Amino acid sequence: MTDAYIYDALRSPRGKGRKDGALHEVTSLRLSAEVLNAVKARNDLDTKAIEDVIWGNVTQVGEQGGCLARSVVLASDFDEQVPGLAINRFCASGLEAVNLAANQVRAGAGAAYVAGGVEMMGRVAMGSDGAAIAIDPSLAMKTYFVPQGISADIIATEFGFSRDDCDAYAVESQRRAAKAWEEGRFAKSVITVRDQNGLPILDRDEHMRPETDMQSLGALKPAFKDQGEVMPGFDAVALMKYPHLERIEHVHHAGNSSGIVDGAAALLIGSKAFGEKYGLKPRA
Secondary structure, eight states: OOOOEEEEEEEOOOEESSTTSTTTTSOHHHHHHHHHHHHHHHTTOOGGGOOEEEEEOSOOSGGGOSOHHHHHHHHSSSOTTOOEEEEOBTBTHHHHHHHHHHHHHHTTSOSEEEEEEEEETTTSOTTTTOOHHHHOHHHHHHTTOOOHHHHHHHHHHHHTOOHHHHHHHHHHHHHHHHHHHHTTTTTTTBOOEEOTTSOEEEOSOSSOOTTOOHHHHHTSOOSSHHHHHTSSOHHHHHHHHOTTOSSOOOOOOTTTSOOOEEEEEEEEEEOHHHHHHHTOOOOO
């Protein structure tokens, strides 16, 4: 079996996923194309050697629909004959794209792939594509469907994570992120997003809050308490599935939950022979 190597990995900065975010006016197509172009330029890549572009994203509707991967290839500086595959495994879509590319190399199906993904949460709202599991009552009741926030609170309740535990983790996460930027740890992996005139739009993660502390987080109300306990009452649904829990502890809020952001990332994955042919050194 052929080994698969990561020859490059890069991403855009993460913009705030809302109307006043720095990347809000950048389409999913254009941001993805910028990331692909950066892979090509940094590695002096002959894109005819790329077997496929595998692109993950969750909300495949509107500007992110219609096999976005193929559109991205055509919008980028890649050879127009490179195919594109769009996949959706919810929050693991980009990771699954990378797994698939690596497995294709290992299986000998191709020598080189670009894999990654995009999500412009400020432009294409989460849930705007519908979903049978959420909107079809027959499936929702069969699976005891609850939103992600309620699910996070269920996990915290099940495994004994308190509000303070989650807040402390969030504070430490913010501290580590700020420290990593200060130490230049993202210098090789984060590209600058530019407008059509070549002027920089964003060169640093925008959603970080390094001033976060336990006191400021303690003032925030649980984000999913009303959704769980009042309307539409998802706690009752959850407790039918997990009857051993007396109640759901609502510990998550805007300050200790994952950010709503805009961004894209890509990896160049290939065989040893591919790297040797084009003079590329594996990073992993």
